[in-house]
Amino acid sequence: MNQDRSHALFTRAKDLIPGGVNSPVRAFKSVGGEPFFAQRAEGAYLYDVDGNRYVDYVGSWGPMIAGHAHPQVLTAVEKTMRDGLSFGVPNALEVTMAEAITSIVPSCEMVRMVNSGTEATLSAIRVARGATGRSRIIKFEGCYHGHGDSFLVKAGSGVMTLGLPNSPGVPAALADLTLTLPYNDFDAATRLFNDAGNEIAGLIIEPIVGNANCILPRDGYLQHLRELCTKHGTVLIFDEVMTGFRVALGGAQQRYGITPDLSTFGKIIGGGMPVGAYGGRRELMEQVAPSGPIYQAGTLSGNPVAMAAGLATLELIQAPGFHDALERNTHALCDGLEAAAHAAGIAFTTTRAPGMFGLYFRHGPVETFEDAKASDTDRFNTFFHAMLERGVYLAPSAFEAGFMSSAHGPAEIKHTLEAAQAAFGTL
CATH class of the missing domain: 3.90.1150.10 (Aspartate Aminotransferase, domain 1)
Structure with a gap:
C-alpha cells in the first residue's frame, strides 16, 4: 500500500x-x-x-x-453557511437545537451549547460544584472526559495509550479533589460514599465506557450510582458525548432507564462539526450565567453551521x-x-x-x-x-x-x- x-x-x-x-x-x-x-x-x-x-x-x-x-447534512451546511459562519449574537438554529435535545432526552429540561465535549464536561462539573457548594468529584478509572485538569487522573483513551496515567501540568491540589473508583464495582462505590459522601459535588461517568475500548455496565450498576448520589446529595453526571443519540435515540440513559441530573453531549449533535452541550434539571441549569452566578461562556457556542449539521443528523437518526x-x-x-x-x-x-x-x-x-x-x-x-x-x-x-x-x-x-x-x- x-x-x-x-x-x-x-x-x-x-x-x-x-x-x-x-x-x-x-x-x-x-x-x-x-x-x-x-x-x-x-x-x-x-x-x-x-x-x-x-x-x-x-x-x-x-x-x-x-x-x-451525507447529502442531507451537506445540504443543510451549504444552505446555512451562505448566510454567514458566525454572528456572536443568538440565532434561530440554537433554539431549534435546544428544542430537539430537550425533546429527545427527558432528563434535559434546559441545555447550553458549547464547542467541544471537553467544554461540556468542564462546565457540568462547575455547575455541580457551584450548586452543591462542595469541591470534590468522582470519576472512574479508564474513563476519559476530555483534557480538563480534573479529568486526567487515571484517565483512559489516549492517556492510557501513551502510558501516561496522570499528566504533568495538573496541580496536585486540584488532582486531590478528584476521587476515582473502579468501574462496575458496587462495593467500592458504596464505601467511598459512606466515607466522603457529604464532600462530593458530582460523580461523572461514561455510562458505557468508550475510552478503555468498550465496557458495558453490569446489571443494576448505574441504578446503584443513581441511588448513592440521590442519598448523599451528589450531582450525577452522565458523559454521553460518545453514547448520546448512538446506543439509543435518547442515549445510554434511555437504554438503561436512568435519569441523571446533568448530561454532556457532543459528536453526533454537530454532525461532524465542532460542538458540545450540557444540560439537565432546570433548577441546576438556571444557576448558569446569565440566569445565575455560575459563569460559563463561549464565543462560537451555538455556531449556526454546527447547529445545521447537527439538526440534519438528528433528523436522520429519528427515522x-x-x-x-x-x-x-x-x-x-x-x-x-x-x-x-x-x-x-x-x-x-x-x-x-x-x-x-x-x-x-x-x-x-x-x-x-x-x-x-x-x-x-x-x-x-x-x-x-x-x-x-x-x-x-x-x-x-x-x-x-x-x-x-x-x-x-x-x-x-x-x-x-x-x-x-x-x-x-x-x-
Missing part, C-alpha cells in the same frame, strides 16, 4: 505540530508506524491522499453515525428502525470477528452496544478496567496494521471503541470479515 504523500505530510507536520498531530491518538504512537492523511470521505469509507480506500470504523471518533458526507438496524449490523460484525478469531485459535472477544464495539485479544468477559488492560496490546497492534493493509481502518489504539454507521452495510461487513480472516492468520 503506497503512502508516499502521507509520509511527506507527516514529515512536514512533525516540525510544526507536537507529534505531527492535533490530537495524540492520531499519531499511531501505540500501534507503531505513521498515520495516513485523509483526502475525503463518503458513506462508510475514508480515502487518503495517496488514493487508498478504507472501510472506516472510527467515524471521526463517533459523529458520523449516518456515514460521511423508524434506525437504531435497530444499527444494532443488528454491530452484532453481525462482532459475531463474525469472534468466529474468525476462534477459527484461527486466537483468544479474542468483543463487547458491543448499538453502533459501537470493543475488540480485546483475550478471553472474555470484559467488564472492568483491569479486564481491559489484560488484553494483548501487541497482538492488537499487529492486527491493526494487517487490517489497514487490507483496507479496514480501526481505531489506532487498543483502548478506543470502534463505531458503526448506518452506511455500514452487508458489503462493508463482508469485506471486513474477509480481511479479518486473513489478518488473524498472520498472528
Whole structure:
C-alpha cells in the first residue's frame, strides 16, 4: 500500500505540530508506524491522499453515525453557511437545537451549547460544584472526559495509550479533589460514599465506557450510582458525548432507564462539526450565567453551521428502525470477528452496544478496567496494521471503541470479515 504523500505530510507536520498531530491518538504512537492523511470521505469509507480506500470504523471518533458526507447534512451546511459562519449574537438554529435535545432526552429540561465535549464536561462539573457548594468529584478509572485538569487522573483513551496515567501540568491540589473508583464495582462505590459522601459535588461517568475500548455496565450498576448520589446529595453526571443519540435515540440513559441530573453531549449533535452541550434539571441549569452566578461562556457556542449539521443528523437518526438496524449490523460484525478469531485459535472477544464495539485479544468477559488492560496490546497492534493493509481502518489504539454507521452495510461487513480472516492468520 503506497503512502508516499502521507509520509511527506507527516514529515512536514512533525516540525510544526507536537507529534505531527492535533490530537495524540492520531499519531499511531501505540500501534507503531505513521498515520495516513485523509483526502475525503463518503458513506462508510475514508480515502487518503495517496488514493487508498478504507472501510472506516472510527467515524471521526463517533459523529458520523449516518456515514460521511451525507447529502442531507451537506445540504443543510451549504444552505446555512451562505448566510454567514458566525454572528456572536443568538440565532434561530440554537433554539431549534435546544428544542430537539430537550425533546429527545427527558432528563434535559434546559441545555447550553458549547464547542467541544471537553467544554461540556468542564462546565457540568462547575455547575455541580457551584450548586452543591462542595469541591470534590468522582470519576472512574479508564474513563476519559476530555483534557480538563480534573479529568486526567487515571484517565483512559489516549492517556492510557501513551502510558501516561496522570499528566504533568495538573496541580496536585486540584488532582486531590478528584476521587476515582473502579468501574462496575458496587462495593467500592458504596464505601467511598459512606466515607466522603457529604464532600462530593458530582460523580461523572461514561455510562458505557468508550475510552478503555468498550465496557458495558453490569446489571443494576448505574441504578446503584443513581441511588448513592440521590442519598448523599451528589450531582450525577452522565458523559454521553460518545453514547448520546448512538446506543439509543435518547442515549445510554434511555437504554438503561436512568435519569441523571446533568448530561454532556457532543459528536453526533454537530454532525461532524465542532460542538458540545450540557444540560439537565432546570433548577441546576438556571444557576448558569446569565440566569445565575455560575459563569460559563463561549464565543462560537451555538455556531449556526454546527447547529445545521447537527439538526440534519438528528433528523436522520429519528427515522423508524434506525437504531435497530444499527444494532443488528454491530452484532453481525462482532459475531463474525469472534468466529474468525476462534477459527484461527486466537483468544479474542468483543463487547458491543448499538453502533459501537470493543475488540480485546483475550478471553472474555470484559467488564472492568483491569479486564481491559489484560488484553494483548501487541497482538492488537499487529492486527491493526494487517487490517489497514487490507483496507479496514480501526481505531489506532487498543483502548478506543470502534463505531458503526448506518452506511455500514452487508458489503462493508463482508469485506471486513474477509480481511479479518486473513489478518488473524498472520498472528
